[in-house]
Amino acid sequence: MPVQILVIDSDPAVQQxxxxxxxxxxxxxxxxxxxxxxxxMLDEAAPEALPDVLLLEWDLxxxxxxxxxxxxxxxxxxxxxxxxxxxxxxxxxxxxxxxxSGADDYMTKPLAPREMLARLHAVLRRRQPxxxxxxxxxxxxxxxxxxxxxxxxxxxxSLGRVEFRLLNFLxxxxxxxxxxxxxxxxxxxxxxxxxxxTVDAHVGRLRSALQxxxxxxxxxxxxxxxxxxxxxxxxLKDGWAASAAAVAA
Numbered sequence: 633m634p635v636q637i638l639v640i641d642s643d644p645a646v647q648q649x650x651x652x653x654x655x656x657x658x659x660x661x662x663x664x665x666x667x668x669x670x671x672x673m674l675d676e677a678a679p680e681a682l683p684d685v686l687l688l689e690w691d692l693x694x695x696x697x698x699x700x701x702x703x704x705x706x707x708x709x710x711x712x713x714x715x716x717x718x719x720x721x722x723x724x725x726x727x728x729x730x731x732x733s734g735a736d737d738y739m740t741k742p743l744a745p746r747e748m749l750a751r752l753h754a755v756l757r758r759r760q761p762x763x764x765x766x767x768x769x770x771x772x773x774x775x776x777x778x779x780x781x782x783x784x785x786x787x788x789x790s791l792g793r794v795e796f797r798l799l800n801f802l803x804x805x806x807x808x809x810x811x812x813x814x815x816x817x818x819x820x821x822x823x824x825x826x827x828x829x830t831v832d833a834h835v836g837r838l839r840s841a842l843q844x845x846x847x848x849x850x851x852x853x854x855x856x857x858x859x860x861x862x863x864x865x866x867x868l869k870d871g872w873a874a875s876a877a878a879v880a881a
């Protein structure tokens with residue numbers, strides 16, 4: 633099935649290159665030169681007619697690509713829209729900033745067409761939550777892959793799609809430590825060209841999303857190894873620790 637791609641780049645040569653490679657791969661690209669034109673197209677499109685993915689340049693005239701990402705992530709209709717950031721900025725700090733602002737991936741120009749298409753397909757695969765046996769509930773947290781909802785008691789928590797998949801995987805494998813490389817394979821998919829720091833950025837966003845219910849501490853960093861989901865309720869864990877200490881004494 634053809635993928636609808638919106639290219640947002642002020643350089644006509646880059647637009648032409650990206651559009652050509654997308655069409656050769658069987659996809660249907662459209663191109664605009666600035667953020668305002670992109671917003672107009674997205675506003676006028678029916679929900680079912682939104683593009684499947686955006687290829688977005690950082691340094692746009694007027695409103696920057698980074699600012700556009702933040703606006704799109706703040707709107708219900710485009711909050712889940714996959715976005716790949718394109719930029720000549722190669723510094724690690726810039727990549728992390730883009731990912732923390734809501735980009736799904738980051739590519740440094742000049743672009744390699746085959747790598748661009750591989751990343752595009754990987755981002756689209758991530759739109760579907762990872763297959764899991766079903767609803768899981770522990771430590772007062774309930775995750776339902778069928779409805780894409782995470783709740784703590786009567787409170788519904790708001791997670792982005794990547795954070796949902798990350799929590800989904802960790803809760804279905806509680807107490808096990810997973811390296812960043814393992815999480816990239818299991819949550820983002822194999823053969824995805826992402827830096828392992830991407831995992832750190834999304835773990836930070838997951839913890840922020842769990843903060844309102846106090847579950848952020850259940851995502852534990854294991855120094856030098858990776859991350860795990862701590863399945864104990866805090867009160868039970870403290871009680872167990874106190875009992876263990878009493879027995880040891």
